[in-house]
Amino acid sequence: MGRNDVLDEVFEHFLKGGSLFQDRNVLRNDYVPDILPHRGEQIRYVGEIYAPTLGGSHGSNILVYGKTGTGKTAVIKYVLNRLTHRACEVGAPIKACYVNCRLVNTEYRVLSNLCAALNVKVPFTGLAVGEVFERFRSCLDSHKILFIIILDEIDALVETRGDTLLYKLTRINENLQHSRASIIGISNDLRFKELLDPRVLSSLGEEEIVFRPYNATELRDILLNRAQLAFRDGVLFDGALSLCAALAAAEHGDARRALDLLRVAGELGEREGSGIIMEGHIRLAEKRIEHDRISEALENLPLHSKLVLCSVYLLRKAGVSSAITGDVFEVYGELSGQMGLAPLTQRRVSSLINELDVIGLLNTRVVSMGRYGRTKKVRLSIAHGLIRGSFKGDDRLERLINYTPGCLSVILSKR
DNA sequence: CCTCCACAGGAAGCGCAGGAGT
DNA sequence: ACTCCTGCGCTTCCTGTGGAGG
Numbered sequence: 158m159g160r161n162d163v164l165d166e167v168f169e170h171f172l173k174g175g176s177l178f179q180d181r182n183v184l185r186n187d188y189v190p191d192i193l194p195h196r197g198e199q200i201r202y203v204g205e206i207y208a209p210t211l212g213g214s215h216g217s218n219i220l221v222y223g224k225t226g227t228g229k230t231a232v233i234k235y236v237l238n239r240l241t242h243r244a245c246e247v248g249a250p251i252k253a254c255y256v257n258c259r260l261v262n263t264e265y266r267v268l269s270n271l272c273a274a275l276n277v278k279v280p281f282t283g284l285a286v287g288e289v290f291e292r293f294r295s296c297l298d299s300h301k302i303l304f305i306i307i308l309d310e311i312d313a314l315v316e317t318r319g320d321t322l323l324y325k326l327t328r329i330n331e332n333l334q335h336s337r338a339s340i341i342g343i344s345n346d347l348r349f350k351e352l353l354d355p356r357v358l359s360s361l362g363e364e365e366i367v368f369r370p371y372n373a374t375e376l377r378d379i380l381l382n383r384a385q386l387a388f389r390d391g392v393l394f395d396g397a398l399s400l401c402a403a404l405a406a407a408e409h410g411d412a413r414r415a416l417d418l419l420r421v422a423g424e425l426g427e428r429e430g431s432g433i434i435m436e437g438h439i440r441l442a443e444k445r446i447e448h449d450r451i452s453e454a455l456e457n458l459p460l461h462s463k464l465v466l467c468s469v470y471l472l473r474k475a476g477v478s479s480a481i482t483g484d485v486f487e488v489y490g491e492l493s494g495q496m497g498l499a500p501l502t503q504r505r506v507s508s509l510i511n512e513l514d515v516i517g518l519l520n521t522r523v524v525s526m527g528r529y530g531r532t533k534k535v536r537l538s539i540a541h542g543l544i545r546g547s548f549k550g551d552d553r554l555e556r557l558i559n560y561t562p563g564c565l566s567v568i569l570s571k572r
Numbered sequence: 573c574c575t576c577c578a579c580a581g582g583a584a585g586c587g588c589a590g591g592a593g594t
Numbered sequence: 595a596c597t598c599c600t601g602c603g604c605t606t607c608c609t610g611t612g613g614a615g616g
Binding site for chain 1: 598599600601603604605606607610611612613614615616
């Protein structure tokens with residue numbers, strides 16, 4: 158004893174019940190609760206579609222739409238958990254496989270995940286897609302089951318890879334003797350349908366379900382349910398749930414967001430040693446979540462993207478509030494030179510700028526300046542301090558952030 | 573109304589790493 | 595050892611375009 162006083166203190170504090178939490182896992186976003194408030198209708202609908210499978214008939218394909226945090230994934234997972242459970246009891250051969258297409262974002266990897274669900278090992282690269290598909294098909298057939306494939310964030314897959322995999326999957330039943338496959342596609346993007354081949358759409362969209370965003374009252378109910386499981390009694394100030402609900406409803410009714418707020422607020426309160434979660438903790442949590450999101454994104458950026466970001470920053474510092482692609486590329490080129498790197502092409506840099514826009518680090522807008530061309534206006538959409546902060550620790554980058562590119566004077570003189 | 577700028581962004585394809593089969 | 599496969603990051607080449615200025 159005595160060596161690690163600080164840690165011992167932290168541990169003791171935690172063990173003695175300094176924790177506000179009863180079970181913090183309940184607030185994690187992969188948790189599937191026993192009760193899904195305000196989704197009874199959707200649960201019933203999905204249930205009705207799949208109930209006949211317990212009797213041996215094959216299920217329809219479903220398309221599920223709705224923005225993030227509207228309960229799509231939770232409802233589907235919930236219903237299928239219950240279904241497979243029940244299937245076990247009555248001896249119906251049903252198996253479900255969940256794949257998140259944003260994480261597993263190529264045809265090949267999706268297929269290898271499906272194979273893994275059937276206990277078939279597939280190398281993570283090396284085989285032709287057709288070969289993997291064939292292995293999957295024959296293995297599925299030999300299992301003699303109904304295989305329910307859940308493709309979450311399916312829009313991400315179709316946007317980048319097209320719908321060939323979906324086409325093959327929707328037609329796989331034609332080549333199965335003993336098994337059936339059924340597909341549930343979950344999409345965040347309501348316009349997702351437009352990307353699909355009509356044949357795929359008609360097959361995949363046999364049934365469609367749209368999840369509306371939650372309003373503040375509904376979010377409050379969800380939070381109430383979870384908070385009762387997550388926290389000890391009496392640690393939330395009265396308006397806490399309403400505040401989280403209101404903040405999340407103001408975005409677009411994102412329950413995940415609301416739960417994150419609550420969890421982080423709890424963690425902040427706990428660390429502070431406060432016995433109760435106050436409004437201030439929630440406000441702080443909101444800032445913290447945003448801050449963490451950005452720093453994490455910044456730190457994981459590839460080097461050239463950092464240079465692009467740095468270029469926009471330097472332009473801004475020199476007084477160029479909204480730079481155009483050409484300016485950014487010029488500064489970027491100079492920075493690459495300083496680093497001793499071969500610069501990427503303007504085409505590539507243009508794509509990097511778009512990627513940074515998607516992550517939310519940059520703000521871009523395509524504008525036409527008439528005689529002076531059609532281009533993209535680029536602005537930083539985060540605080541400057543965050544960029545400087547994330548470059549700390551790498552002296553090459555730290556030097557760049559204080560560098561004054563020679564081309565700046567030319568750019569400035571043009572406007 | 574036409575022109576023409578400064579790009580946007582699609583398409584194709586290249587070189588590489590990592591793996592399978594032979 | 596060799597060939598063939600894929601995904602990935604990138605380049606090259608390309609066509610398309612909104613609107614100020616003539």
